[in-house]
Amino acid sequence: MSGIRMPGRSLVALAASLAAFTAWGATIEILNTDSPGVGFNDKTAVAPVGGNEGSTLGEQRMNVYKKVASVWGKQLPAGPVIQISANWPALDCNASQAVLGQAGAVTSWHDFPNAPKTGTWYPAALANTLAQVDLDDGAKPEISSSFNVNLGKANCLEGTPWYLGLDGNAPAGSIDFAVVLTHEVGHGLGFATPTNGSTGLQPRDTDGTRYPTVWESMMFDNTAGKTWLEMSAAERRASAINPRGLVWTGANVVADMPSVLKKGTPMLTVKSKQFPDVAGVYQVGPAAFGPPLSSTVLKGGMARVIDQADGVIGLACDPLSSANAALVAGRVALLDRGTCNFSVKVKNAQDAGAIGVIVVNNVAGGPPTGLPGSDDTVVIPSVMITQADGATLKTALTGNVLATDKITAVLGIDKTRYAGADAAGRVMLFTPNPFQGGSSVSHWDTSATRNLLMEPAINDDLPTFKVSAPKDLTLELLKDIGW
Numbered sequence: 001m002s003g004i005r006m007p008g009r010s011l012v013a014l015a016a017s018l019a020a021f022t023a024w025g026a027t028i029e030i031l032n033t034d035s036p037g038v039g040f041n042d043k044t045a046v047a048p049v050g051g052n053e054g055s056t057l058g059e060q061r062m063n064v065y066k067k068v069a070s071v072w073g074k075q076l077p078a079g080p081v082i083q084i085s086a087n088w089p090a091l092d093c094n095a096s097q098a099v100l101g102q103a104g105a106v107t108s109w110h111d112f113p114n115a116p117k118t119g120t121w122y123p124a125a126l127a128n129t130l131a132q133v134d135l136d137d138g139a140k141p142e143i144s145s146s147f148n149v150n151l152g153k154a155n156c157l158e159g160t161p162w163y164l165g166l167d168g169n170a171p172a173g174s175i176d177f178a179v180v181l182t183h184e185v186g187h188g189l190g191f192a193t194p195t196n197g198s199t200g201l202q203p204r205d206t207d208g209t210r211y212p213t214v215w216e217s218m219m220f221d222n223t224a225g226k227t228w229l230e231m232s233a234a235e236r237r238a239s240a241i242n243p244r245g246l247v248w249t250g251a252n253v254v255a256d257m258p259s260v261l262k263k264g265t266p267m268l269t270v271k272s273k274q275f276p277d278v279a280g281v282y283q284v285g286p287a288a289f290g291p292p293l294s295s296t297v298l299k300g301g302m303a304r305v306i307d308q309a310d311g312v313i314g315l316a317c318d319p320l321s322s323a324n325a326a327l328v329a330g331r332v333a334l335l336d337r338g339t340c341n342f343s344v345k346v347k348n349a350q351d352a353g354a355i356g357v358i359v360v361n362n363v364a365g366g367p368p369t370g371l372p373g374s375d376d377t378v379v380i381p382s383v384m385i386t387q388a389d390g391a392t393l394k395t396a397l398t399g400n401v402l403a404t405d406k407i408t409a410v411l412g413i414d415k416t417r418y419a420g421a422d423a424a425g426r427v428m429l430f431t432p433n434p435f436q437g438g439s440s441v442s443h444w445d446t447s448a449t450r451n452l453l454m455e456p457a458i459n460d461d462l463p464t465f466k467v468s469a470p471k472d473l474t475l476e477l478l479k480d481i482g483w
């Protein structure tokens with residue numbers, strides 16, 4: 001996870017420096033801004049871990065940062081030194097979740113020497129590199145970064161500490177600092193748009209003029225059929241909460257995507273001649289239990305689980321009544337989220353003869369999350385759909401038509417489509433509804449498979465120190481914006 005700091009902004013008009021850069025390898029300098037005894041200055045003695053020979057906690061933290069700075073530096077063209085301020089404050093956390101770190105460009109620049117596009121904001125490190133001069137003459141660092149000093153302690157994901165090794169062998173239950181750092185430095189280098197997704201407003205210069213960011217021409221909304229550059233603020237606001245509807249069109253990401261993501265997008269296809277209004281393809285969140293959708297294509301009529309004798313509507317938390325069992329037998333059961341675990345519902349439907357289950361979310365928004373849980377005795381596939389999509393299906397399955405074979409549900413994967421990309425092969429940005437401050441828009445969608453470094457939450461299967469194809473797409477996006 002990360003918070004993304006809004007950059008400060010400055011208008012610049014410096015003498016042009018036209019030296020073309022051909023040299024490779026950026027220099028990234030870490031500015032330790034911790035107080036004595038804190039964070040990078042913590043003198044607590046520690047044993048070496050995973051190739052990190054630092055003898056104090058602070059030293060080990062800095063060793064990881066130096067390694068990540070060197071990994072990133074090798075990927076980038078040479079230019080003025082990129083300074084990153086770094087410290088270890090107490091970031092937001094509680095018993096069950098934590099902000100691990102946050103980072104962002106400290107300033108953004110437009111219309112600087114060698115700027116590829118006029119009237120367009122670029123993050124400081126990129127602007128300096130394109131201009132081949134430090135645009136604020138070293139007044140401010142280009143990137144600021146902070147990491148959660150309390151992680152693993154009481155009320156801050158207790159028992160889930162940082163792993164400070166350099167070998168990518170973080171034990172289960174720990175969080176690999178190298179991976180989080182690589183993610184956060186990615187934000188600082190420009191994997192973030194400062195355009196405000198919750199207002200749709202572009203960043204303003206000191207004279208009040210608003211300019212687009214370098215991201216916007218490559219952010220395409222499949223529903224609106226427009227890029228963010230072509231949209232009004234209201235349209236951008238809507239696009240930022242259009243689940244799986246906003247994609248990245250930059251050429252480097254598009255070119256390398258097929259070597260990174262896997263084919264096979266889970267989906268529900270509903271077919272019906274009698275009820276054409278419900279026919280279509282629906283987004284699903286697959287279950288963590290039961291057979292994976294990739295192993296099976298399931299096709300069947302649909303049935304809605306209705307009121308039980310106890311007055312509970314469609315929850316399937318108890319064994320199904322004989323009336324419900326008669327409806328769902330041999331069909332795909334449609335039932336509601338709530339009250340009991342997903343695996344309990346699916347098992348009850350299975351016991352009543354259902355061949356698959358569609359769980360309808362009980363809160364608005366999207367995209368549909370998956371169904372967590374485990375039960376080895378579940379042998380039928382199940383998925384979650386959004387509340388809105390559930391309402392559409394329920395409308396058809398009402399009155400006397402609680403179950404019908406004239407509405408067919410097909411659960412499986414679209415083998416032609418990459419997981420995390422749209423039908424045209426463009427990777428989806430993270431645009432859940434409701435908006436998630438600090439996460440929305442400036443990350444990849446969580447449906448990406450393999451998992452990507454720049455998803456909003458750090459997955460524990462990410463490789464360390466990998467930022468480009470075939471393992472990742474962070475560097476490709478940075479190239480798209482001008483690196």
Ligand SMILES: [Zn+2]
Nearest residue numbers: 001002187456
């Ligand atoms: Zn992030």
